[in-house]
Amino acid sequence: MTFSQQELKEQVAKAAVDYILPLLTPGSVVGVGTGSTADLFIDQLAKHKDAFRAAVASSERSAKRLTNHGIAVLDLNEVQTMPVYVDGADEINALLQMIKGGGGALTREKIVASVAERFVCIADESKVVAELGAFKLPIEVLPMALQSVSRQVAKLGGQAQLRQGFTTDNGNPILDVAGFSVADARSLECQINDIPGVVCCGFFAKSPATVALIATQEGVKTLTV
Numbered sequence: 202m203t204f205s206q207q208e209l210k211e212q213v214a215k216a217a218v219d220y221i222l223p224l225l226t227p228g229s230v231v232g233v234g235t236g237s238t239a240d241l242f243i244d245q246l247a248k249h250k251d252a253f254r255a256a257v258a259s260s261e262r263s264a265k266r267l268t269n270h271g272i273a274v275l276d277l278n279e280v281q282t283m284p285v286y287v288d289g290a291d292e293i294n295a296l297l298q299m300i301k302g303g304g305g306a307l308t309r310e311k312i313v314a315s316v317a318e319r320f321v322c323i324a325d326e327s328k329v330v331a332e333l334g335a336f337k338l339p340i341e342v343l344p345m346a347l348q349s350v351s352r353q354v355a356k357l358g359g360q361a362q363l364r365q366g367f368t369t370d371n372g373n374p375i376l377d378v379a380g381f382s383v384a385d386a387r388s389l390e391c392q393i394n395d396i397p398g399v400v401c402c403g404f405f406a407k408s409p410a411t412v413a414l415i416a417t418q419e420g421v422k423t424l425t426v
């Protein structure tokens with residue numbers, strides 16, 4: 202029997218809830234990511250509403266899904282710490298460094314994750330890569346800096362393309378950048394962050410995941426560094 206990608210995502214969403222439940226108390230706030238895998242995690246988390254107090258969402262989309270399940274959603278400014286942040290990824294390597302932002306939520310994801318004690322990445326095995334970079338790197342940019350950032354990105358070896366018809370929850374456009382050589386994702390993340398006008402880039406390399414739960418045809422595997 203071969204599991205579909207959707208079934209693998211469902212399996213890892215369930216595994217994520219099993220993983221985080223021992224970390225929660227009735228007063229805990231859970232950090233919640235964005236995307237199709239995070240959606241399934243929210244659906245599973247909703248079965249355990251008594252195990253925690255509330256959630257902080259990394260997007261309007263996730264906030265709505267949480268609220269629809271009757272889970273209280275707090276503004277991040279109301280929260281000092283969270284035991285865990287759970288989110289998907291577009292790519293993840295053996296160091297648990299990721300590319301995120303395929304859904305455009307990268308900036309809020311990075312912010313919410315930074316407040317949590319652990320980042321639990323949940324993904325199906327198609328997201329695991331030897332080297333980051335086949336997935337175009339999303340960069341959230343201030344509108345006035347689209348062209349200047351694109352030129353700076355070209356100097357770093359990337360070809361930037363505006364994500365058409367899309368603005369983030371913060372009201373900004375996204376550049377999707379192909380062609381980077383990503384031998385050192387951490388260094389490249391810092392270089393991109395330093396470009397004036399960049400709000401956030403989709404590398405999560407300086408602060409990788411704490412643990413990755415990866416759904417495979419042989420079951421959910423737990424990866425740590």
Ligand SMILES: O=C[C@H](O)[C@H](O)[C@H](O)COP(=O)(O)O
Nearest residue numbers: 236237238289302303304306
């Ligand atoms: O902005 C979107 C997020 O970074 C997602 O975590 C990422 O795109 C993975 O999404 P999915 O679980 O739908 O593949």
